[in-house]
Amino acid sequence: MHQAFRKASDPVIYLGKKRDDYFKTFQTFCQGATTVAIFADFLASKLQTAIHQAVYTKVCLDIADLMQNNCQALNGNREKLEFHILKELAAKQNFQAFQMYINFPKQYFEEFITNSVYSYCKENDNLKTFLNTRLRGFQCLLLKAIATATSKTKDIGGSVVMWLDEFCSQLGGELQLGRQELKAVEHQEIKDIGFLTESVTKALENVVESLSKDFQKTSLKDIEHGMSNIIDILIEQLCGCWEKCPFCNAVCTNTIPGHDGDHSVPFHRPQAVTGTTWYKTNYLVTDICTSLVASDCSIVLSESNKIPYKRYRDAGIPYSQWSITADNSSLKYWQWYVAYFRENLESSYKSKFEGRGNIPDTWTKIKKEEALSEIGKRLTSNS
Ligand SMILES: [Zn+2]
Numbered sequence: 001m002h003q004a005f006r007k008a009s010d011p012v013i014y015l016g017k018k019r020d021d022y023f024k025t026f027q028t029f030c031q032g033a034t035t036v037a038i039f040a041d042f043l044a045s046k047l048q049t050a051i052h053q054a055v056y057t058k059v060c061l062d063i064a065d066l067m068q069n070n071c072q073a074l075n076g077n078r079e080k081l082e083f084h085i086l087k088e089l090a091a092k093q094n095f096q097a098f099q100m101y102i103n104f105p106k107q108y109f110e111e112f113i114t115n116s117v118y119s120y121c122k123e124n125d126n127l128k129t130f131l132n133t134r135l136r137g138f139q140c141l142l143l144k145a146i147a148t149a150t151s152k153t154k155d156i157g158g159s160v161v162m163w164l165d166e167f168c169s170q171l172g173g174e175l176q177l178g179r180q181e182l183k184a185v186e187h188q189e190i191k192d193i194g195f196l197t198e199s200v201t202k203a204l205e206n207v208v209e210s211l212s213k214d215f216q217k218t219s220l221k222d223i224e225h226g227m228s229n230i231i232d233i234l235i236e237q238l239c240g241c242w243e244k245c246p247f248c249n250a251v252c253t254n255t256i257p258g259h260d261g262d263h264s265v266p267f268h269r270p271q272a273v274t275g276t277t278w279y280k281t282n283y284l285v286t287d288i289c290t291s292l293v294a295s296d297c298s299i300v301l302s303e304s305n306k307i308p309y310k311r312y313r314d315a316g317i318p319y320s321q322w323s324i325t326a327d328n329s330s331l332k333y334w335q336w337y338v339a340y341f342r343e344n345l346e347s348s349y350k351s352k353f354e355g356r357g358n359i360p361d362t363w364t365k366i367k368k369e370e371a372l373s374e375i376g377k378r379l380t381s382n383s
């Protein structure tokens with residue numbers, strides 16, 4: 001009896017008996033702690049990549065938003081964009097640039113949009129602010145996901161598998177973090193969800209700190225891929241039909257590529273801008289398409305194929321796909337251009353502004369500011 005009592009109450013004997021159990025618990029605890037650390041590290045590395053990518057994507061969209069709201073050239077429609085292109089060309093007064101714009105309008109527009117995006121970003125250095133704001137946003141989202149996953153798992157005594165399921169579902173589509181990728185660390189030894197939460201929170205803190213340091217060094221070049229997507233979106237939004245008037249190269253103003261019906265443009269240009277000369281002369285044509293379609297002149301397709309301008313559609317495609325109405329609409333801008341670049345046009349097309357191609361005196365008196373203000377006024381009255 002005494003012996004039996006001593007065996008049951010002696011702490012040394014008692015502890016000796018429990019030794020194996022304690023060791024097992026201790027072993028499990030150590031194993032669990034190590035597993036939690038591995039889990040937190042693994043999750044952190046996946047998060048680091050996912051947050052980095054997501055921040056870049058969001059920042060590119062922020063920049064696109066900013067451009068569409070604040071950048072003068074890009075915050076309107078195609079007509080407004082073209083006005084800014086004409087303004088820039090007039091400021092540069094570079095004949096080659098004009099030639100590029102007149103002959104390859106699509107490429108010129110795209111280049112203009114790209115340059116506008118980059119120079120706007122350089123002038124308004126919002127990149128670091130955007131990056132940090134987005135980073136803090138993702139940090140909040142993740143802390144909330146951790147808290148929700150923990151509370152739901154604890155409530156029903158769930159496992160690490162449940163914690164991960166809940167955590168991933170809380171992120172929604174905001175982060176590219178595949179639940180499948182995390183299978184490798186969902187070990188059942190992790191029993192202490194509180195400790196897991198603590199470790200993941202700490203790991204997330206380190207991730208945010210490290211990303212924040214990275215973003216201090218980020219330049220526009222680093223987000224180039226995302227920027228080119230944004231530029232593509234802007235190009236798509238701001239561009240439309242690219243058909244050019246077969247006489248003067250003015251671009252159709254319809255905003256839908258491949259639209260139904262005829263191509264048209266409110267203002268044609270003196271045909272000299274494309275080097276057209278009067279039949280059997282080297283005199284450049286200063287008349288514009290809208291006055292020629294009302295005249296008795298003809299389109300000379302070949303020696304044996306002359307079509308009166310009044311029936312220009314009979315010349316077939318592309319002429320037949322254009323609606324050119326007879327009127328006197330013309331822009332001072334192109335008159336200024338022809339008068340200002342007279343010599344360049346003459347030498348470029350090896351022709352002269354003489355005879356029927358004489359440049360009217362009034363054109364030589366036009367100031368480019370006056371020409372631009374005429375287009376500006378039209379834009380305001382249209383908007
Ligand atoms: Zn035309």
Ligand SMILES: [Zn+2]
Pocket residue numbers: 241242243252253254259262263264
């Ligand atoms: Zn068109």
